Amino acid sequence: MGMACESQFHVLAVDDSLIDRKLIERLLKTSSYQVTTVDSGSKALEFLGLRDNDQTDPNTPSVSPHSNQEVDVNLVITDYCMPGMTGYDLLKKIKESSSLRNIPVVIMSSENVPSRISKCLEEGAEEFFLKPVKPDDLNKLRPHMMKTQKLRDQAQKRDEKIETPEIQLAPQSLVEQQHQQSVQIVNTNKRKTVEEGLSLETDRTRTRYNGIATMV
Amino acid sequence: MLGLGADRLWADMNRLLAFLFHQGVLDEQFLQLQQLQDESSPNFVSEVVNIYFHESEKLLRNLRSLLMDRELLDYKKMGIHVNQLMGSSSSIGANRVRNVCVAFRAATDQNNRAGCLRALEMLEHEYCYLKNKLHELFQIEQERALAAGVRYPLQN
Numbered sequence: 001m002g003m004a005c006e007s008q009f010h011v012l013a014v015d016d017s018l019i020d021r022k023l024i025e026r027l028l029k030t031s032s033y034q035v036t037t038v039d040s041g042s043k044a045l046e047f048l049g050l051r052d053n054d055q056t057d058p059n060t061p062s063v064s065p066h067s068n069q070e071v072d073v074n075l076v077i078t079d080y081c082m083p084g085m086t087g088y089d090l091l092k093k094i095k096e097s098s099s100l101r102n103i104p105v106v107i108m109s110s111e112n113v114p115s116r117i118s119k120c121l122e123e124g125a126e127e128f129f130l131k132p133v134k135p136d137d138l139n140k141l142r143p144h145m146m147k148t149q150k151l152r153d154q155a156q157k158r159d160e161k162i163e164t165p166e167i168q169l170a171p172q173s174l175v176e177q178q179h180q181q182s183v184q185i186v187n188t189n190k191r192k193t194v195e196e197g198l199s200l201e202t203d204r205t206r207t208r209y210n211g212i213a214t215m216v
Numbered sequence: 217m218l219g220l221g222a223d224r225l226w227a228d229m230n231r232l233l234a235f236l237f238h239q240g241v242l243d244e245q246f247l248q249l250q251q252l253q254d255e256s257s258p259n260f261v262s263e264v265v266n267i268y269f270h271e272s273e274k275l276l277r278n279l280r281s282l283l284m285d286r287e288l289l290d291y292k293k294m295g296i297h298v299n300q301l302m303g304s305s306s307s308i309g310a311n312r313v314r315n316v317c318v319a320f321r322a323a324t325d326q327n328n329r330a331g332c333l334r335a336l337e338m339l340e341h342e343y344c345y346l347k348n349k350l351h352e353l354f355q356i357e358q359e360r361a362l363a364a365g366v367r368y369p370l371q372n
Contacts, residue, residue, distance in 0.1 A: 017300070017303055017304060017307070018267055018271065019264060019267055019268055019271070019304045019307050019308065020303070020304070020307055022263070022264055022267065023249075023252075023264065023307055026252045026257060026260060027252065029257075030252060030254075081299075110302070110303050110306060131303070131306065131307065132245050132248070132306055132307050134248065135248070135251075
């Protein structure tokens, strides 16, 4: 059986603040995720196996044995404001990497800066959380990880040349259902930032939240 | 009978917490911290708060020495320290300390030396008050746990 929700999802949390690392680690663990915390963007890239020339290092522990294109991290959640490499820089590097770009990335920030939020979403961040992060915020993570897990499973099956089309039906509707729910929850939470005058009118956002109404 | 002492201490603890919330010393984020504490992580709140104390005192010392510089004031560096303190205060629910940090940061943005000095004085005061109150809270909690017959590792 290849149901994604049976195995634990692994989240990589990046934050230069020790207190915030402790907090996010605890939050993630109470949601039953496996957690790794690092204190910088460069350490995060190191953990993900990305070398300077954008080639994955097959010897890093996080690279899955199935393919040296894939890593064992299901989501990266990173602080925005960090010395050296910011969360935005890290996001860019992940999305520019052919091996890592499918990993969902979430940005956290203590400051509600609309231009910052839209910049991150445009670059491919799945969510933008205002700090301090709440347990409710974490509920939005699972759909993103399940979607990637499903893609990964499909790619794996293609690689192994196994065809099991009937299995995909159930996980698909589950993901879509949760995606619907998560989109509604995100919409409500985004209202917090939207009310500050942000207008999230990027093509990316529009295609993702297709069909959901008012983004004022 | 163990119950009575523990109950009274429980009431004391809640009364102190209610007072601190009412005064705006703590906000709901502190409640979040408490909710993250359970059997698998029984000392979570005190662990995080002790890290906060340790880091904050370092930051406050740095800010004090930066402001004592008779020559050039490094407002940018002060701003960085204040931001760190602001973030960690927000993360543990230290509401009043966080608010003073906001005022402090405004003063650094304006290169306002007098404003920075005033803000630092206020910050040191608020931090001191918070630390005393949280120590009091942990003290009551320890006594309550002892009275209820639960074993608690003693913090300083």
